[in-house]
Amino acid sequence: MHPSLLTDNDKAELRTICGKRVQFDQPLAPFTSWKIGGPADAWIVCEDEAQVAELMRFCLRRRLPWFVLGSGSNLLIGDGGIRGLVLRLTGDFLSIEVRTLNGEVIIEAGASASMAMMTAKGASQGALGIDSLVGIPGTVGGSLRMNAGTDREIGEFVRSVWVQSPSKPQPAAVTVQYYYRHTSLARDAIVSRVTLAFERGDPKTVREQAQRRLVRRKETQPIALPNAGSCFRNPPGDKAARLIEAVGAKGWREGGAEISPLHANFINNLGDARAVDVATLLSRVRRAVAERFEIEMELEVHLVGVFVAEHEQ
Numbered sequence: 001m002h003p004s005l006l007t008d009n010d011k012a013e014l015r016t017i018c019g020k021r022v023q024f025d026q027p028l029a030p031f032t033s034w035k036i037g038g039p040a041d042a043w044i045v046c047e048d049e050a051q052v053a054e055l056m057r058f059c060l061r062r063r064l065p066w067f068v069l070g071s072g073s074n075l076l077i078g079d080g081g082i083r084g085l086v087l088r089l090t091g092d093f094l095s096i097e098v099r100t101l102n103g104e105v106i107i108e109a110g111a112s113a114s115m116a117m118m119t120a121k122g123a124s125q126g127a128l129g130i131d132s133l134v135g136i137p138g139t140v141g142g143s144l145r146m147n148a149g150t151d152r153e154i155g156e157f158v159r160s161v162w163v164q165s166p167s168k169p170q171p172a173a174v175t176v177q178y179y180y181r182h183t184s185l186a187r188d189a190i191v192s193r194v195t196l197a198f199e200r201g202d203p204k205t206v207r208e209q210a211q212r213r214l215v216r217r218k219e220t221q222p223i224a225l226p227n228a229g230s231c232f233r234n235p236p237g238d239k240a241a242r243l244i245e246a247v248g249a250k251g252w253r254e255g256g257a258e259i260s261p262l263h264a265n266f267i268n269n270l271g272d273a274r275a276v277d278v279a280t281l282l283s284r285v286r287r288a289v290a291e292r293f294e295i296e297m298e299l300e301v302h303l304v305g306v307f308v309a310e311h312e313q
């Protein structure tokens, strides 16, 4: 058992601040693409920036940790769950506005806007390069944090980013550096909105490019079973999937988790996988690649929360 960090006073104050928007001991598995993860001490739905600001002040005052969940498509949440507050952005944060201006397509998106919706709207206005972002099953905020992409990444198209944090609860514009699958965004920053800018091309051609990307994904990635996309980042000059396949790991199993026989860098949940199963497979694979190739692969998926062995649960 991993007791909640929240005192009765914390819970009472959260009920006053959030009303029905807060739930205690909420299992998180349904909110991740892996369908894995224990409970959040408090699960809180935020509909606008004012609600986020109020919770940031609460966390600062009570010295409580918090975590922001996007669509959970890059997360392994421990079976022991997440202590403190877990925030889910909805309402205003789902907004997407697209306009064309001086040969550009400008997209203003709330942090929880889906990448699928954002790319579809952008492609229909001829946003050149947006096909690189098609088929990524995350939110705009999570994708910004990850600098998600394929041959081109979201950071390349960012014009502005607004964030909120306990020390600065009101949204403030920040400058972000973008790297391969990570950014300089402060750990305690919640992205609240983003402006992206694309050169404008022919909408019909861009829509067709986007469609081809989707078809290719369906052919090369497992889509029937819960997973979190690529688990490891590609090491410089190589592909994680190639290395994992080369050590013969395709099809390795641990509990209810399996290295995908279709794409070696994906781990599937066969139905009843626990975080500890996936974590065990991740370390087996990493060790095998290090022994054979002397390459230390880095995780792309974020591990969060409390990881516990079965006998401790």
Ligand SMILES: Cc1cc2nc3c(=O)[nH]c(=O)nc-3n(C[C@H](O)[C@H](O)[C@H](O)COP(=O)(O)OP(=O)(O)OC[C@H]3O[C@@H](n4cnc5c(N)ncnc54)[C@H](O)[C@@H]3O)c2cc1C
Binding pocket: 033, 067, 068, 069, 070, 071, 072, 073, 074, 075, 089, 111, 112, 135, 136, 137, 138, 139, 140, 141, 142, 143, 144, 145, 146, 147, 148, 149, 150, 189, 190, 191, 192, 221, 227, 228, 229, 230, 302
């Ligand atoms: C089938 C499949 C295919 C995928 N293909 C790709 C791909 O081609 N390219 C690629 O790059 N990724 C890919 N991914 C991984 C994943 O979709 C991306 O990393 C995505 O951008 C994560 O967004 P999310 O909203 O799900 O973030 P989450 O998984 O919810 O969170 C990821 C991290 O971002 C943080 N975060 C979330 N929202 C915010 C916010 N508003 N402000 C600050 N931090 C935030 C979280 O705290 C966490 O640390 C794939 C995943 C799957 C399941």
